[in-house]
Amino acid sequence: MMLLPFAVAVSVAFAVPLLGEASADQVSRILVSLQKNLLTPIPLCFLLGIICTRIHGGIKIPKELYYSIAIFLLMSIGFIGGHELAHEYQAHGVATIWKPALATLFLGCVTPITSFVVLRYIGGMSIADSAGIAAHYGSTSAVTYAVANSFVEQAGHPANSFLPTLVTLLECPGIAIALVIGAALSAKERAARAAESGRKVKESKLGEALYEVMTGQSIMLMAGLLVIGFVSTLYMDPKGFQPFYDFFQSKGMLFRGALCIFLLEMGLVAGEKLGDLLKVGPFLVAFGILIPLIHGFLGVYLGHMAGLNLGGCAVLGAIVSSASYIAAPPAVRLTLPEANPTYSITAALAITFPFNIAFGIPIYFEMAKFVGAQ
Amino acid sequence: MMLLPFAVAVSVAFAVPLLGEASADQVSRILVSLQKNLLTPIPLCFLLGIICTRIHGGIKIPKELYYSIAIFLLMSIGFIGGHELAHEYQAHGVATIWKPALATLFLGCVTPITSFVVLRYIGGMSIADSAGIAAHYGSTSAVTYAVANSFVEQAGHPANSFLPTLVTLLECPGIAIALVIGAALSAKERAARAAESGRKVKESKLGEALYEVMTGQSIMLMAGLLVIGFVSTLYMDPKGFQPFYDFFQSKGMLFRGALCIFLLEMGLVAGEKLGDLLKVGPFLVAFGILIPLIHGFLGVYLGHMAGLNLGGCAVLGAIVSSASYIAAPPAVRLTLPEANPTYSITAALAITFPFNIAFGIPIYFEMAKFVGAQ
Amino acid sequence: MMLLPFAVAVSVAFAVPLLGEASADQVSRILVSLQKNLLTPIPLCFLLGIICTRIHGGIKIPKELYYSIAIFLLMSIGFIGGHELAHEYQAHGVATIWKPALATLFLGCVTPITSFVVLRYIGGMSIADSAGIAAHYGSTSAVTYAVANSFVEQAGHPANSFLPTLVTLLECPGIAIALVIGAALSAKERAARAAESGRKVKESKLGEALYEVMTGQSIMLMAGLLVIGFVSTLYMDPKGFQPFYDFFQSKGMLFRGALCIFLLEMGLVAGEKLGDLLKVGPFLVAFGILIPLIHGFLGVYLGHMAGLNLGGCAVLGAIVSSASYIAAPPAVRLTLPEANPTYSITAALAITFPFNIAFGIPIYFEMAKFVGAQ
Amino acid sequence: MQLYPLKIVTVVGESVIMEDIAERGVELGATGYTMSEVIGHGSRSARNVGSTAGGAKTLKVEFVVPTDVATTILDEISHEYFEHYAIIAWLSDVSVMRGEQYTRKSGG
């Protein structure tokens, strides 16, 4: 926890140049990185989506296409992850993996707490809202992973092969911890209210909701395909394995192309949520930008400590900083119905996600260079 | 406008051989061209769709798949168009492009007028119906573009690289002009009717409908991806660009394969509309074949004047001749509700589209040779 | 028909080793084959689906994606089938094909009868239920074909090129024969019941249902694309043909990848049906495993007699043994409404299909070696 | 604006028979129908073969009709389909805008 003040300082140091008050060299390095990132199809498709919504344009992505792409992306991340993990495992056993895995789990436990504390005690939000938002920021966004991974590959610094495994590890703990905090702290309130209304206390849906998170689509597909990719890499002959690899591999055209369409739809939705920025107020907007920078730096730093390479640190930073907008929302809605979903979803989808896609990822990359990752 | 009689003459000269009364050489050249076109998967899938509907067979393409393919095709046309435009722009600036662009805009303004005049004064149709159908024929069909482009590529004469840009230019003006004509001419009628019924004149939806056309899915996706393709060609390094190119590029398997499934669905729908041919009467059937020949020749001729190559002239002919069945119908339905959509949709979808796919495209190709394009 | 006792004997001989009581050599060969089959993505995805359903996990494949993949697989099987058939035809005329085709038709007529007899007279099931289930086992499953074909290719023994043609031939006759048997035998019962209730006998939907089977999606797409693949192979130049081939070819990434997602969904559904295994009772479970072994051996044996190669025999065994779960169910439901669909669908989908995917296909492959196919 | 008292017949059932039922309703006097896809759960919904892979297919169809046509349609469905198929049907009262035009064959 003593890392936190340091993390804050560095994050701010990295955020500041963006505001134009830093050494010319650092600014220009970041600007080049930004341009390299921004003027590529993936963020541009996101932008197109936002523009289209704002001018009431007619692009409509059928939700079945969106879901199908999500399924493909998750399967792909898992399968290729399992494949790479098998190679890593064959070469080094668990020697290279256990430290980053532990670091990731640690981050999955810390980030919901930092988020909750900031929201409740600095932002003064209600217990339910604080815990609900914390659940989103404690988990991760697989699409942010995919975009970050594309970025470091395009930058010539591919991440360590087992990063997809880390994404899988990061999905659940943060949601669980935030919901437990929320449920525990609001139990008293509920009891009081129930007594008042003369009806018995509703049984909490916490257990049910946690089970649903842990067996949700994201985890089942990523972890399931991770195992499948691992096993079939070990047991199939490479020729038979090839077509599956071609279909799923993330360097390939299908993955990048699918990402474009996916980001277009996310832009369409984010465009709508932009209208809610006023409703959620300046504190949450600041939170949605600064917390990712802090969490991102923690991810980069601990990743570096755990031995990740340059790309790996940047990607770990990106996934730790990102907020879930698929697994977390329904779990929060069920467990903490008093929480207003407009807050959490606007923050995750209309602030943090675009910030990360456009600026965060190149910044984490620079942070990773800064901490000395290679 | 003095071109028109000439265009009519040449079109007829090209149509006549099809009826079997021309020089052996010309006939056989056209027949070879037709066979080359007809016995390929794309038109055969269309035919399979028609047959399936006529025998009440069970093929059902989920409409989400159809929409997804439409989105992919539009994005693909735009993206590759933007990519090629960037190369053209880097090599020649706007020198090679401005003339074809002007010619295309001119054709987009002329074709709704010729269509309206023929329908209203030769066909004796109502103002609303004439304007409604003219809106369809004044615009264009992106799928006809895709098929024509495949045809000229397979024939070894790829079109100029900026043709997708021309498709984008051709989408809107024709609809706008036809709807304005329709609204203006029928305003009096409406006013009279409103007075009679004692209710105030409904405000026309013209403005709204035009805005919807100009920000509709087709335009947003094609123009949006055109910009994205352009920008990322200029700023990305080629290795990073490659996977996006592979995903979208029109020579590739995804584009052609997607076209097959798309044409299958269009065949299923066209098969149903065939039943309406009797309802719309012989005039409209003749219109749906002859007007494309005339507009097609205009496209080929002006394209040649503007410096397009052989493939480019043929493709411009095809897109000018084609009728919109995606953007135009809802715009017409909103603005000219008295118009009977059975007329316009049957003409566009069950007459002109199949005619172009099967016969029109090879004919425009021969026309392009005839005018001397190379 | 005198083959049957022989087939039963051999099937049992092959089934027995699985139970662990055979020569070490045979067992180990089969086990290697099984492992080669089981530890690959396709059956593993099926397993993932089953597991997900059993633990109430959250994977949801949009049904439009499922239908879209089905359409792609059927088109692909047909198109590549037609392409290969064209080559075979150009090389050998119909010399190599007519015998396997006849054998397939013969098997399509025999298997519904064996199924019906076993169900009615050994299992003591009702006429309607026996005929209903027989209709499923008399037809075939295109996905089982696709998986079997992948298996023999991965095993280095690709099947004869015209196997897809045989799949098409096998689809309809079995359903037709079983439904006719069911309708004929239950006509009396119905008449009696109708007389009792004082209402006229309902006209049977048999004709209608048979027409629907013969013009159903599976047949239209497979046979339609078979013709398209055949024709365009003969008439197109290879360069123009290539992109279509790349899109549809079954060795390629798209086909295998699509199969993974398809099998995942089938696992999700089969997992649900597993709950019905208790309802259908031990007889039907045994039927769902033994009848495929018997039919499979018949397919392998007759295939060998008809001159198929090793892969071809194994694949013919697999498709003959497989049960339809797409075309048959609605046809049976319409024609024999008294039949309980739980029986037929559980048998086809939750017993025979997984058995074939996991164990059947490698067994048919060993059977094919056993009868001397090469 | 004239409101006209009519009936709505709503039928929910497994997909294999619902197109037949819609057409039968038109034959028996309905001027049209409105159909939608639903997810159904009932005592016999396991019979629905639409629920093989690809998803549960239960359909709902509604007919706006005069009373006599409503009775005829329900009678037909009750006798032809109720015994063997997963199906439910009910009748309710509605006031239809310009309703006289949905009484086309009501004399039949």
Place this chain on the structure above:
Amino acid sequence: MQLYPLKIVTVVGESVIMEDIAERGVELGATGYTMSEVIGHGSRSARNVGSTAGGAKTLKVEFVVPTDVATTILDEISHEYFEHYAIIAWLSDVSVMRGEQYTRKSGG
């Protein structure tokens, strides 16, 4: 639990106009609406341009409203859309849970 007697206005029609109608309903006093996609067949359903490739698009929209708002909505639809568009609309009686909150603008 309080049940409150209100009306439901149900409108089924071709897709180009249904979003307008939903918004119009809210302007005229409905506190919300529920819309769904249906497959429609009627005397004028050929006019539905949604039925070009990509599938038949007919939409159904329901408004839970007090009587006076119901009448206003039906009146508007009858005059603005009935003549040229494929559309049907009807009114039925319902008892709505905590229904007082769906009467927002009912005085209008």
Place this chain on the structure above:
Amino acid sequence: MQLYPLKIVTVVGESVIMEDIAERGVELGATGYTMSEVIGHGSRSARNVGSTAGGAKTLKVEFVVPTDVATTILDEISHEYFEHYAIIAWLSDVSVMRGEQYTRKSGG
């Protein structure tokens, strides 16, 4: 053909709770339910987290039930869900074909 007077309880609400509600209805005495996907707009529909990317998910569920079961279901929904979730529910009268079989637990 026997028609039997029953009630329909219709509930429209955000997707996270609708499966629970459907199951709860069956526990409370409904013999089945019919569910469909709709697009909803109301005073609290922004709460619907289904409306993140992938589209608006509002569900409608209908129960055909006897009066007492209807009341029990509405009561339960009113107390358990109305406060925090985007939801609307109403009751209407219907005459159900062979309706006696939808009264399974009506004594409860």
